[in-house]
Amino acid sequence: MELDFNADESQDAVAEVVVSLLERNTERDIELWPTLVDSGLLAVALPERFGGDDMGLLEVSAMLTELATDAVQVPALATLGLGVLPLVGNLPDALAEKIFPAVAKGAVLTAALHEPGAPFTTTPRTTAVTEGDSVRISGRKTAVPYADQAEWILVPTDAGLAVVDGDATGISYVESPTSAGFPEFSVRFDEVIVPAEQLLPVGFGDLHRFAVATIGAVADGLLKGVLTLTAEHVRTRQQFGRPLAEFQAVAQEIADVYVVSRTLHVAAASANWALATHLGSGPSRSWTDGAGERSGGAEEGRTETSGAAARRSEAEAIGHRTDDDLDVLAYAVASDLPAAMQKCHHLHGGIGVDVTHPLHRYYSQAKDIARWLGGESFRLDRLGARCSSI
Structure with missing residues (x-):
């Protein structure tokens, strides 16, 4: 396969929108977020049926690179890189209809990638216990960006990837210091109840x-x-x-x-x-x-061919x-x-x-x-x- 790292038209178009937006606005922090929402940039990676552009990682990365070139400090990385991209194609329709249109309107997503002493943990100690049509989430995560502003938090557990409502009962936040000064938290989940469909049976x-x-x-x-x-x-x-x-x-x-x-x-x-x-x-x-x-590979119940x-x-x-x-x-x-x-x-x-x-x-x-x-x-x-x- 030919290797071609040059940006294509869609990546260039996204980058040009960001550059133009930054030229017209002086804000470089959370005050720029509503302008990003109005520009439609948050919908770049969303499926078309939810009002998005159905683009992917390369366009999102082009956007994030241009924002970082001016050291813009907004929850774009958390929302798109840690939230939207892992969820596209993995959400049940009812949940997708709730989350993706909200992102286009400015809802913040984030992900809890780390546990105490275990960055990017592949064996999370956070538990997810299914009880009928609900799941109880318990555990502690660290260094979760924008956790206090997030509508949903992606939480790796021992049973899959849970999509937890940010205002769910049983969640407590302790702010942790950052060099840049943006909000970051240690988050404790104390038997937080989420609907069973919000525990995605996929790897993280x-x-x-x-x-x-x-x-x-x-x-x-x-x-x-x-x-x-x-x-x-x-x-x-x-x-x-x-x-x-x-x-x-x-x-x-x-x-x-x-x-x-x-x-x-x-x-x-x-x-x-x-x-x-x-x-x-x-x-x-x-x-x-x-x-x-x-x-x-092969479909269930069918022998895999050579x-x-x-x-x-x-x-x-x-x-x-x-x-x-x-x-x-x-x-x-x-x-x-x-x-x-x-x-x-x-x-x-x-x-x-x-x-x-x-x-x-x-x-x-x-x-x-x-x-x-x-x-x-x-x-x-x-x-x-x-x-x-x-």
Whole structure:
């Protein structure tokens, strides 16, 4: 299959809408959210029958990258990357009719990816006990972005992926600090009752994959934006009667940041392309993950043919390669992004510590998303384990 990471017309169109919107508006925080709603951008990945554009991961990632290039701080990553993309094709009709139109009108979604001491857990201790037509959810999740504003929270449990109403009885929130200052919470579920149809009998591997891919898109945009900001600073800032950019040490440091930016862009583009191509955002997926297995082969009650078995084997091999790309991306974000931000901070000098300076918005968001991924050591261990299992 030909590899082509170039943006297509739909991705370019989404990016152009974001750029135009940011040019016309000065808000870069939650005050921009209603404008994003009015623009129709939140409906990009929604199915057409719910008023959406029926696009997918690549268009969402294009949007997130452009927003991050200006260090915009809104719940777009949480709602689209952690919420909508994993749900498309997996929701029963009645639940889809409730959630997707609400997202188009600005409802916030989020996902509880982590448990205490277990980022991106594949064996959640959160339990889901079915009792007739309802399910009781109990457990604790950490580092849940925008949990207090979310209409629905995606909660990995020992029995599947639960879609929990944010205002359900039995949920308690404890705010946790973030570098960027956006809302993040530890969330406790104390026998929270949800309808049985809101416990999806699917694995949550796709939730993790979409999370890593879209976090990578945000990281790509943050580094692209801060590189532009820093290059302009060293070009115009005078020291000893000369622009900073004319000093050899400064030129070398900004060149190092450029190399990291291009490398991270390739990692993000490769992982997003692989996931969109071989997994996509629809229900026809063939993968085994930590919480279950999807069938991409023969129908029930029918013997799998040799051709079908070969196609299934090929799909699984492609899936493993896609996971390789995602693990490389996650490590690059957790390791290289904070280090590049530190160099940009150094090149800005003392003004870089001023919270009113634009650099602060980039640096703080980079620190938070690196932490969301579990940090450099966690991601290196994951990547090493994958390499050693080959």
